[in-house]
Amino acid sequence: MGRDVPALEFTREDRRRYRDKVHVCLDVLERMLRESRFDFERPQVGLEIELNLVHEDAEPAMRNHEVLEAIADPAWSTELGRFNLEIDIPPRRLSTGGPAAWEQEIRDALNHAERRAGALGAHLIMIGILPTLTQDDVGPGALSENPRYHLLNEQVFAARGEDLRLSLDGVERLHVYADSITPEAACTSAQFHLQVSPDEFADYWNAAQLVAGVQVALAANSPYLFGKRLWHETRIPLFEQATDTRAEELKLQGVRPRVWFGERWITSVFDLFEENARYFPALLPICDDEDPRRTLENGDIPELSELTLHNGTVYRWNRPVYAVVDGKPHLRVENRVLPAGPSVADVAANGAFYYGLTRALAEDERPMWTRMSFSAAEDNLHAGARHGIESRLYWPGVGVVPAAELVLRRLLPLAHEGLERSGIDAAWRDPLLGIIEQRCLTGRNGAAWQMETTEAIERGEGVDRHEALRRMTLRYLEHMHTNEPVHSWPIG
Numbered sequence: 001m002g003r004d005v006p007a008l009e010f011t012r013e014d015r016r017r018y019r020d021k022v023h024v025c026l027d028v029l030e031r032m033l034r035e036s037r038f039d040f041e042r043p044q045v046g047l048e049i050e051l052n053l054v055h056e057d058a059e060p061a062m063r064n065h066e067v068l069e070a071i072a073d074p075a076w077s078t079e080l081g082r083f084n085l086e087i088d089i090p091p092r093r094l095s096t097g098g099p100a101a102w103e104q105e106i107r108d109a110l111n112h113a114e115r116r117a118g119a120l121g122a123h124l125i126m127i128g129i130l131p132t133l134t135q136d137d138v139g140p141g142a143l144s145e146n147p148r149y150h151l152l153n154e155q156v157f158a159a160r161g162e163d164l165r166l167s168l169d170g171v172e173r174l175h176v177y178a179d180s181i182t183p184e185a186a187c188t189s190a191q192f193h194l195q196v197s198p199d200e201f202a203d204y205w206n207a208a209q210l211v212a213g214v215q216v217a218l219a220a221n222s223p224y225l226f227g228k229r230l231w232h233e234t235r236i237p238l239f240e241q242a243t244d245t246r247a248e249e250l251k252l253q254g255v256r257p258r259v260w261f262g263e264r265w266i267t268s269v270f271d272l273f274e275e276n277a278r279y280f281p282a283l284l285p286i287c288d289d290e291d292p293r294r295t296l297e298n299g300d301i302p303e304l305s306e307l308t309l310h311n312g313t314v315y316r317w318n319r320p321v322y323a324v325v326d327g328k329p330h331l332r333v334e335n336r337v338l339p340a341g342p343s344v345a346d347v348a349a350n351g352a353f354y355y356g357l358t359r360a361l362a363e364d365e366r367p368m369w370t371r372m373s374f375s376a377a378e379d380n381l382h383a384g385a386r387h388g389i390e391s392r393l394y395w396p397g398v399g400v401v402p403a404a405e406l407v408l409r410r411l412l413p414l415a416h417e418g419l420e421r422s423g424i425d426a427a428w429r430d431p432l433l434g435i436i437e438q439r440c441l442t443g444r445n446g447a448a449w450q451m452e453t454t455e456a457i458e459r460g461e462g463v464d465r466h467e468a469l470r471r472m473t474l475r476y477l478e479h480m481h482t483n484e485p486v487h488s489w490p491i492g
Contacts, residue, residue, distance in 0.1 A: 014285045014287070015285045018310075019285075025292055025302075025305075028304065033269070033270060039328035040196065040197035040330065043094075044094075045193060047088075048190070048193070049087050050084060052083055053084070053085065059132050061121070061123075063117075066120055067120060075090070081185025082142050085124070099349070099432055100424070100429075100432060102344075114481075126480060127340060128221040128222030128341065132473055133226065135178075138178070140179065140182065142182045157181075160245055164242060169230075171229045172230060178242070181242060181243060184238075189235070190339065193321075194332055194335070194358070203362040206265050206367065207357075208318040208358055209318055209377050210368055211411075212261075212317055213382075213384040218350070218403065218439060220388035221340070222446075233384070236381065236382070239315070243259055261316070261317055265369050273307060280310070287306055301329050302324075308322055318333055318335055342480055343482070345485045349433065352436075357415040359418035360418035389445050389448060390403075398410065416429060439487045449489050456492035457492065
């Protein structure tokens with residue numbers, strides 16, 4: 001959600017007033033877009049990483065409040081589960097280092113946090129889903145203390161009227177029910193932010209949607225949930241189901257889910273905010289005292305709080321964001337499809353690939369999305385999540401091809417081109433994109449390493465699945481701290 005909210009009960013009047021206020025905010029946003037009131041002369045990139053906490057034995061540690069106090073750094077915050085933390089890396093211009101400059105900064109921040117957590121008997125791990133999690137670890141008692149999470153939990157279940165059903169069919173099958181949204185906390189991501197001008201927003205959002213399946217195929221790192229081997233990036237279907245406010249009957253009627261890829265290419269950022277208001281009832285109908293029309297008429301910049309709060313409860317894989325920073329409004333695309341980890345080097349490489357590729361595609365004179373159906377892009381996302389680096393994806397002019405082949409032959413050159421246009425010279429971009437190249441050549445990303453290593457432990461050490469996952473997670477932690485990219489990690 002991205003902001004604190006008080007513990008409340010909502011009335012019918014609250015919901016009516018909130019809906020009206022969201023539509024006022026939409027009108028004001030439309031006027032601001034028309035009058036070009038946005039800051040975009042110095043576009044920036046940003047990064048958030050969600051992490052898990054584990055004990056010495058790699059089992060989940062429900063200690064985020066104590067660890068956060070020990071870290072004592074405003075860049076860190078709690079997340080949904082008591083075993084989650086999040087770090088927000090300060091934004092910067094892409095041309096002044098971007099992903100390359102992040103690497104040492106993230107490593108320093110993680111090392112500091114790890115030392116403080118270690119003093120409390122906890123450790124940080126960057127991974128898409130913590131392999132040692134069990135269903136007992138994600139009950140209502142695992143929700144973080146912040147009232148906003150408890151309020152959101154209440155509202156999701158009030159909308160559903162029944163327990164959540166998690167049904168995932170992969171290599172193995174998982175069919176369980178949950179009485180809280182805490183299973184969502186199993187999903188930990190690395191989110192890349194890109195500030196863009198209103199005129200360019202649609203092109204960059206469309207480009208981000210276009211490459212989402214490729215991103216997930218390359219970076220999949222979540223093959224296990226509750227001891228079951230499911231999709232290579234199980235985080236995708238789990239997140240889609242763990243915040244679903246629809247009862248089964250509403251799904252059959254075609255009511256849109258709150259975790260949403262979307263349904264069409266767009267021509268303006270306004271399209272997305274308008275869809276939010278049109279399709280999704282408020283989960284948290286909290287109004288503030290600002291009159292955004294009057295604020296704008298007085299020459300000030302409105303916060304559009306109701307619009308942004310509502311947007312924070314529609315979980316798009318590429319989310320549009322309106323924000324006011326230092327008195328200036330800006331727009332950004334938040335790319336949310338990728339898991340955290342495995343190493344900081346891998347995260348930086350994923351960022352370089354994403355930023356370079358989306359720039360090249362967004363600036364193409366004949367946009368690629370004009371040659372590809374939106375449904376094909378969504379199919380790619382789920383194919384990439386299900387099969388990871390082994391997936392076969394559709395691409396215009398190429399057809400359905402192995403993901404690694406598509407990246408090596410078509411997309412890596414575009415990523416180099418996009419980074420070069422952003423002012424990233426070869427000395428910075430070659431090592432980062434070289435990691436992506438080696439991932440494709442070796443066929444080994446985080447998910448592949450986890451599955452191969454777990455199989456080797458089960459086969460060679462004669463232990464059950466949970467013990468194999470625990471040992472694998474301990475080895476993952478060791479390799480993560482070397483900062484070597486995952487394609488170079490030994491199996492077993």
